[in-house]
Amino acid sequence: MPSRKTNQHRVIRIGNINSRPGTKISGYLNVADKAASSIALPVTIVQGQSSGPTLVVIAGEHGCEYCGIMAAVRLIGSITPEKIKGTLIVVPLANPPAFEERTLFVNPIDAVNLYASYPGSLAGTVSHMMAHEIFSQIAKKADFLVHLHGGDYNEALVPFNYYAHTGNRSVDSMSRKLASCFPVDYVLEAVMAREASSGSPKGTSYAATGAGTLYGEASLKQIPSTMCESGGEGKVEEKFVQIHYDGIMNVMRLIGMLTGVPGLREKQTKLSSPVLVSNRKAGLFNPFVKIGEKVKKGQPIGEILNFQGQVLETLRTPISGMVVDRINFAAADSYPTQKQPYLFYIAKTE
Template sequence: MARTFSGEIKNIERLELSELPVGVEGRFMVELTRDGMGMPVRAPMVTLRGKKDGPTLGIVAALHGNEVNGIRTIHELFDRIDPATLRGTVVALVVANVPGFLLRQRVYLDGTDLNHIMPGKEGGSSAQVYAHRLVDRVISKFDYLVDLHTASFGRVNTLYIRSDMSHATCAKMTYMLRPQIILHNPAYEGTLRDEAMDRGIPAVTVEIGDPHRFQPEMIKRTVTGLRAVLAELEMTPRRQLAAGPEPIMCASSSWMYTKAGGLLDVSARMMQQVERGDQVATLRDVFGDVVERYNAPTDGVIIGKAVDPVAPTGARILHLGVMVEPGEDIVGRDVASSLKKEGK
């Protein structure tokens, strides 16, 4: 479906849902702060407001400026939503961390991780003000939030979701998105997901593979998942979506770190299911002698791992998910079985 947009990119200072164009895509630049020359720093935002009233699904990409798979995900999603049948509004902040995006870096200009300082504050540092206005001017208007991320520089991720699976709406959104791995993970304080949840906005974080690149397969899968979320929220007509493989459910996860410094080779593969004691990585000194070998501390599945071999003491090795035991009374299971019964 070709995207028809209102034809004008409007500069605005905050998202006003009632002022969005109806039945046609809106494109906006939202002013957040001013730079050192007094010029506005604006974040790009696209909207689709249906003719029928309904909830607002918000999607955020590139809150970490180098995590770009989410940007392409938004483009492709907007290609596929028919505004004629849409109920409610889809709002996507295409690039949330504009200064970081321009510098191709995760953090804000001053080195601050915006996803650690939410909700920021007026009268604070540049990063705090920026974070505050992102929330106040845009994200606070959402009814639901999907925050799109990837791994950090030097690392790779599976397609996985961090979500509080004890929260029924979050659990449903997560199942609809159908990632490779679901990680039950109540949000850490200071993250955008935590701030949204505190405001009563059900929110999930989708980790779409690797930074600094577009990965078409994972992008496509996320777009399909977001369309299923729209249908689940009754914002689009119900339709049968191709069901992917059942996600692997993890009750918790942990990172392994190097205990010495050197050159790291992580032999474990993404999505590999390892047993406690399996060798997963080797650290060598600069001459090639093995310094340490690392073994999985528990049974689990590889959610993400380091691909940058340069590993000082305390470098991340891999992200190991601890899978839900068969028969374990997991959070969200009632939601899962209710979805199965409804035949979705």
């Protein structure tokens, strides 16, 4: 696998880390300064002795998505310079404020979703500054990028991988191959449109589009990338941690960082035309379907009750497909919020 950024004969600098061939060094990258303290991301660089590609792994943009964070930490613990060719750069926690405050989806300082803030800007609020530093100081060093997510604290989902459709065939096909490294049954090729028809409710930044995401914007910079969604509901569950971890190990085999044959999933089902189903009435949300369930267009999938026991609204799926993702909070506002931008995420299964 040809490498565009052969870093082996020079020092790699990120934050307070100066890495050299044959070393494994951990440190911090300051991404923004508060009045009396700094927001610093933990970073580890593992540099093999021999030349090879640079893989960047980033987890923890959403502070309660613990399975990806755990897998990244496990990766840091298990990979040594002797084992690899090339360079592995791991950020196990991209959003320390959200992790510390146990905040759903957003950075608690500015209520902005870091997930959708790339490539970032130093002229923005703190999340835009963080995105700018992550993108310019870390992501741009990558030949390949792996981005780890999952359901947030209130969210259960079927594990799947995203990759972006940028129109650059060689980048897109490599991104697709990276996605097939993950032991998941489903993949979704995300469009890069800012205003996807299936996108986020107005006023929220959740969307089934790759625009503004780390894997999407990196792909536009010709860095093949994939994002794994595995785990959720604020839990550390071994089977979901393992999906992230095994996927990364397979990526490292595929791109020649590790020896061995990658265990690619040749038969992954493509998810398409994702839609977000929201409620209009406020009250108590009672779901009828679980994640992974197949549903038919028009089928009732949940209801909103008032506190007198009456049904105020019946939610129906606008398409036939599979329930990929479901919100678990029973409290339902009459408007979408960053904490609860939708109730169901449903996609067609080809």
